[in-house]
Amino acid sequence: xxxxxxxxxxxxxxxxxxxxxxxxxxxxxxxxxxxxxxxxxxxxxxxxxxxxxxxxxxxxxxxxxxxxxxxxxxxxxxxxxxxxxxxxxxxxxxxxxxxxxxxxxxxxxxxxxx
Numbered sequence: 433x434x435x436x437x438x439x440x441x442x443x444x445x446x447x448x449x450x451x452x453x454x455x456x457x458x459x460x461x462x463x464x465x466x467x468x469x470x471x472x473x474x475x476x477x478x479x480x481x482x483x484x485x486x487x488x489x490x491x492x493x494x495x496x497x498x499x500x501x502x503x504x505x506x507x508x509x510x511x512x513x514x515x516x517x518x519x520x521x522x523x524x525x526x527x528x529x530x531x532x533x534x535x536x537x538x539x540x541x542x543x544x545x546x
Contacts, residue, residue, distance in 0.1 A: 440482025
């Protein structure tokens with residue numbers, strides 16, 4: 433499931449960008465602000481575009497599985513971020529405003545924040 437999120441959300445990003453998206457999912461599972469299981473985090477309403485648009489059902493490539501394993505093993509290029517977006521395609525005003533004031537790091541096309 434984590435590889436499917438990576439594929440749906442970060443297809444076309446660098447390997448580091450894929451690991452970063454996976455790390456956000458894992459960070460959410462560890463945070464008291466979010467549910468604590470992978471399925472609950474991924475399917476939380478409005479949490480991930482790939483769930484809303486059905487891309488979660490696409491078959492992930494091998495690199496997405498490697499990125500998922502890396503994140504599971506503790507690789508977190510975001511340093512604990514809980515949110516990300518692509519400012520070129522994002523439509524959430526709340527997230528766009530948050531990213532302008534609280535961005536932590538940029539990896540590829542994604543901006544990550546805590």
